[in-house]
Amino acid sequence: MPSGTLAPLGSGSGSALSYWGPNEPHLPVSPPTADIISTVEFNHTGELLATGDKGGRVVIFQREPESKNAPHSQGEYDVYSTFQSHEPEFDYLKSLEIEEKINKIKWLPQQNAAHSLLSTNDKTIKLWKITERDKRPEGYNLKDEEGKLKDLSTVTSLQVPVLKPMDLMVEVSPRRVFANGHTYHINSISVNSDCETYMSADDLRINLWHLAITDRSFNIVDIKPANMEDLTEVITASEFHPHHCNLFVYSSSKGSLRLCDMRAAALCDKHSKLFEEPEDPSNRSFFSEIISSVSDVKFSHSGRYMLTRDYLTVKVWDLNMEARPIETYQVHDYLRSKLCSLYENDCIFDKFECAWNGSDSVIMTGAYNNFFRMFDRNTKRDVTLEASRESSKPRAVLKPRRVCVGGKRRRDDISVDSLDFTKKILHTAWHPAENIIAIAATNNLYIFQDKVNSEMH
Amino acid sequence: MMLSKGLKRKREEEREKETLAVDAWWLDPSLPAAAQAPPAAASSSLFDLSVLKLHHSLRQGEPDLRHLVLVVNTLRRIQASMAPAPTLPPVPSPPTAPCAADSLLASSDAALSASMASLLEDLSHIEGLSQAPQPLVDEGPPGRPVGGSPPSLGALDLLGPATGCLLDDELEGLFEDIDTSMYDSELWAPASEGLKPGPEDGPGKEEALELDEAELDYLLDVLVGTQALERPPGPGR
Numbered sequence: 039m040p041s042g043t044l045a046p047l048g049s050g051s052g053s054a055l056s057y058w059g060p061n062e063p064h065l066p067v068s069p070p071t072a073d074i075i076s077t078v079e080f081n082h083t084g085e086l087l088a089t090g091d092k093g094g095r096v097v098i099f100q101r102e103p104e105s106k107n108a109p110h111s112q113g114e115y116d117v118y119s120t121f122q123s124h125e126p127e128f129d130y131l132k133s134l135e136i137e138e139k140i141n142k143i144k145w146l147p148q149q150n151a152a153h154s155l156l157s158t159n160d161k162t163i164k165l166w167k168i169t170e171r172d173k174r175p176e177g178y179n180l181k182d183e184e185g186k187l188k189d190l191s192t193v194t195s196l197q198v199p200v201l202k203p204m205d206l207m208v209e210v211s212p213r214r215v216f217a218n219g220h221t222y223h224i225n226s227i228s229v230n231s232d233c234e235t236y237m238s239a240d241d242l243r244i245n246l247w248h249l250a251i252t253d254r255s256f257n258i259v260d261i262k263p264a265n266m267e268d269l270t271e272v273i274t275a276s277e278f279h280p281h282h283c284n285l286f287v288y289s290s291s292k293g294s295l296r297l298c299d300m301r302a303a304a305l306c307d308k309h310s311k312l313f314e315e316p317e318d319p320s321n322r323s324f325f326s327e328i329i330s331s332v333s334d335v336k337f338s339h340s341g342r343y344m345l346t347r348d349y350l351t352v353k354v355w356d357l358n359m360e361a362r363p364i365e366t367y368q369v370h371d372y373l374r375s376k377l378c379s380l381y382e383n384d385c386i387f388d389k390f391e392c393a394w395n396g397s398d399s400v401i402m403t404g405a406y407n408n409f410f411r412m413f414d415r416n417t418k419r420d421v422t423l424e425a426s427r428e429s430s431k432p433r434a435v436l437k438p439r440r441v442c443v444g445g446k447r448r449r450d451d452i453s454v455d456s457l458d459f460t461k462k463i464l465h466t467a468w469h470p471a472e473n474i475i476a477i478a479a480t481n482n483l484y485i486f487q488d489k490v491n492s493e494m495h
Numbered sequence: 496m497m498l499s500k501g502l503k504r505k506r507e508e509e510r511e512k513e514t515l516a517v518d519a520w521w522l523d524p525s526l527p528a529a530a531q532a533p534p535a536a537a538s539s540s541l542f543d544l545s546v547l548k549l550h551h552s553l554r555q556g557e558p559d560l561r562h563l564v565l566v567v568n569t570l571r572r573i574q575a576s577m578a579p580a581p582t583l584p585p586v587p588s589p590p591t592a593p594c595a596a597d598s599l600l601a602s603s604d605a606a607l608s609a610s611m612a613s614l615l616e617d618l619s620h621i622e623g624l625s626q627a628p629q630p631l632v633d634e635g636p637p638g639r640p641v642g643g644s645p646p647s648l649g650a651l652d653l654l655g656p657a658t659g660c661l662l663d664d665e666l667e668g669l670f671e672d673i674d675t676s677m678y679d680s681e682l683w684a685p686a687s688e689g690l691k692p693g694p695e696d697g698p699g700k701e702e703a704l705e706l707d708e709a710e711l712d713y714l715l716d717v718l719v720g721t722q723a724l725e726r727p728p729g730p731g732r
Contacts, residue, residue, distance in 0.1 A: 134556040222560055241560040272561045291561050324572050328565045387562055
């Protein structure tokens with residue numbers, strides 16, 4: 039379980055909520071190509087951070103071990119490996135191009151020296167194995183240093199090749215390709231706690247795969263209506279329970295969550311629990327359904343709660359209470375009166391992700407104008423921060439931002455009307471144990487760290 | 496203008512008109528957010544906007560299903576709010592907007608359902624060709640079926656008049672680069688339309704039958720996977 043982390047949002051001393059500073063000295067870190075980041079994921083120890091982008095590339099960052107000589111600089115994240123995961127493909131039957139964009143990356147728990155991750159685009163999931171090579175054999179009998187065959191007449195004695203150290207080389211190889219499992223677009227993958235199976239979900243179906251078997255999968259959820267005319271709801275996200283290998287949840291475009299138990303039936307169309315909040319009649323509008331569509335669902339590390347993100351809020355649900363969430367946090371309620379324009383420019387369909395911190399006490403999600411928000415569940419305080427080059431100089435500390443909605447405007451406030459809706463933070467990730475967060479802002483990756491916490495070590 | 500600078504706007508020329516009317520309504524600070532019934536003109540422009548979105552979505556090679564479903568559901572909500580109550584006696588004439596809305600409803604509703612149905616059926620039809628059959632579903636998703644929608648149409652009916660007023664040639668253009676020679680054969684013509692004349696003029700009945708069987712065998716082979724999809728054999732094989 040993650041070590042107790044101090045609340046990053048102020049320790050009651052009344053000082054500014056400004057403990058977050060950029061990792062130094064490389065931030066902001068840009069991926070090798072200026073492409074839009076489409077997913078961010080820490081591995082189970084937080085040592086590795088993977089990003090996927092629209093060009094089908096995966097970039098893995100590794101945290102450098104803390105230097106004893108310079109205790110101030112916590113381990114930074116440097117590029118560890120880059121590889122092309124998916125290429126654009128062409129579906130000849132439908133005459134359509136399949137995008138190479140990486141929708142999701144999920145790490146497998148590490149079981150040996152190698153690291154493994156699953157990456158997926160709209161249609162195909164791939165298992166990648168990442169290994170290190172830091173030794174190479176030298177002193178072959180039949181080959182020379184360059185690898186050319188020796189003239190046998192010059193070989194007069196035999197030697198045993200020895201392993202000599204070499205510069206570290208990271209090798210990535212595709213171990214499995216799980217293809218042809220999905221007709222519709224894959225939106226989620228989730229590795230089971232049994233470490234043998236994983237699931238992939240598209241708009242209408244969820245499949246269960248065994249990590250070692252690629253030529254077949256088991257369909258566990260199918261919400262496709264017999265008559266496509268009757269289609270009114272799609273699956274938007276899904277995740278396995280972190281501890282109970284038989285339980286998983288999936289969310290829908292109508293704002294509901296369904297918890298399913300794979301022991302109950304082979305086809306989990308009938309949920310074990312349905313989590314749904316009744317519509318608030320005072321907030322009812324034409325756009326009620328769109329803004330209730332859940333864009334992300336995440337179990338807490340404890341497994342007791344679920345976190346969901348819809349267009350305007352993040353909600354915490356208790357697995358034992360289906361009727362309503364136990365907590366609701368407004369991400370950007372000032373947009374509620376702008377829904378029509380946001381519908382017009384399609385921003386209302388943006389899918390934001392959400393994240394728990396290691397101790398499940400703080401939740402985080404992205405917003406517009408490169409803002410991201412954190413909510414402390416215990417103190418009920420929240421903060422808005424910005425991921426931008428200006429605020430990310432080394433040793434800088436992030437300044438809380440504020441959006442003003444009319445009335446008194448403070449000096450550094452941003453007015454709602456000057457928010458940049460093209461700068462959206464859709465993908466965020468929180469280190470599993472420490473107060474380190476990764477924020478994807480279009481084609482830039484920001485890694486922020488809680489400075490105060492580091493000093494307390 | 497409440498849209499911030501730097502924001503990309505699609506299809507500006509079509510949306511310019513609607514934006515102002517719609518925005519004005521939603522931004523009116525004196526009106527509580529949603530407690531009031533929207534004026535008919537605003538509903539109508541929201542309806543038009545939604546229809547445009549639906550159109551745009553359907554034109555994608557592979558529509559984003561979530562986007563499509565949300566837009567359609569929103570459209571249905573707007574339609575429902577615009578439909579006049581059936582039991583009310585005729586009221587003194589309201590502004591022209593509701594009439595425009597009604598005619599839009601009349602022309603678009605059937606077309607909307609038809610085009611939506613046919614496109615989704617088409618997606619489903621293509622899936623049937625490319626995948627093994629999926630397990631049957633016991634219960635579909637909760638949701639009201641479209642009231643009074645026409646029976647589900649096959650892919651060919653996209654060319655019919657029902658969609659003409661809503662979806663223009665661009666939709667047919669969607670299929671231009673697909674080899675439709677398989678579909679053009681008389682095997683696929685709905686029974687009610689009668690058989691079209693084959694490529695050769697006036698074949699004897701036996702020859703026509705033989706043509707059908709050869710093509711039927713070919714198509715079965717394709718579906719079973721023993722033969723790759725290619726141009727169907729000509730007559731007289």
